[in-house]
Amino acid sequence: MSCNSCTKPFSLLRKEKGCPNCGFSYCSKCLDNKMFVSKLNAETKVCAKCKNSQSKPNEPKTIEAPDAYYRRIGALDPKQPVNSNSGVGTKEDQLILDRLQKLREGRNVTPTSTTTTDEDIKSRLQNIKGETPSTSDADIYSRLAKLKGVPLEVVSAKPVLPPPDTRTEQEQANDLIKQYMEQTNIDTKYTDEFDGLISDIEARMQKLKGNNPASQEPAQILKKDESESEDEETTVRKIVEKIKAEAVLEDDIISPDTSDELPFCEICNEDARMRCLGCKYLFCKRCFLDHKDDDDGCNRYEPYEAPKVH
Structure with a gap:
């Protein structure tokens, strides 16, 4: 927004004020004419047009808009003529409005010879592209197969979509369990075959070495297994006893070997006393006293004397 007299925009320093007589917006410099306003029954500051209209008592009292208002209206709507009493700058504004009107008329009115339809655009595009090569689907499939x-049948065959699953949830679960059991049976069969091959290879290796594993009786094999299990139990028992003995020895240790320690404080290197x-x-x-801690057991001490050097 701007002042309707000096056309200066309103800002923080230039406040917008309304004329109490006509109601249009003015700045404080343009609203400096005093006159008596009957509707307020007091003397207030009004615009120049209201002051001039009061000086002509014979003419009918009509509130006329300021000059800047007519200039704005003319800029928005060029068909509406600018008021002839608008003051300074009327000729320049009229020339600008005439030029704008001519430009708008020239933009809206186009000669009929330059009108282009969709068919003309399509025909031009077709001429630019040239003739489109016609290739059938059979030629494309044959090239792809080569x-x-x-x-050719493999390429031209349409993909077969799987039929929709119409089974119930219970049937689907049973089929999954069946597949799992079949897979388990296959794995077991493969494991048995592999174990059989391994045992066969071991037997052949024993024959090559000169040992006859078939001559060993089942009782001897059982005794051997039992002796191996007993040996394992004995080994485990010995390991457990050894661990217990080491734990007892750690508990029996009261103080470390102090033959090589220095008789100095651990913190300040002064002569140790405890x-x-x-x-x-x-x-x-x-x-x-600084080191003392009840949680770690460092709350007790014993007197210490440095060994005498001989």
Whole structure:
């Protein structure tokens, strides 16, 4: 929006104010004429047109729009003529409106010779593309079969879609179980055959080595299996006993070998005065109090004296 007198746009510094007599928008500079307004029964600031209309008491009182209003209307609708009393800039505005009107008329009116229909466009496109090569489906299938190296019937055959499944859920479950059982039987049969081949190979290897596995009686084989199982149990028992003995030895260890330790505090390297019974480290009195922890068992100590050097 802009002022209807000076046509300057309204902004933060240029406020929009309305004329109390005519109601049009003006800025504060253009709304500086004082006159008595009867509908307000007071003297207020009005626009220049309202002030001029008051100075002509013989003429009928009609509220006339400002000049900027007519210029805006003319710019929006070029068919509507601009008011002749619009003031400065009327001739230039009229020339611009005339040129705009001529341009619009020239754009809307086109000669009949240049009208193009859809059929003309299709014919032109066809001329540009030229004649389209006609190739039948049989030729395409034969070329495809030659490229793939397969008979023509394989390429031209239509794909066969699987029939819809009309089985119930129970029948589908039974068929799945049946397939699973058949697969299990096949796996078992394959495993048995593989085991038979392995045993046959082992027997032939024993024959080549000079041993006759067939001469071994079943009782001897059972005794051998029992002795192997007993040997395994004995080995496991020995391992368990060894682990228990190591655990007992770890519990019996009270203090580590202190023959090579230095008689200094672990933290500040001062002369050690006490040994922590939790972690077995040497500390001075001050560092032991800082190190003391009830949760880790480092809350007890024993006096320590450095060994005498001979």
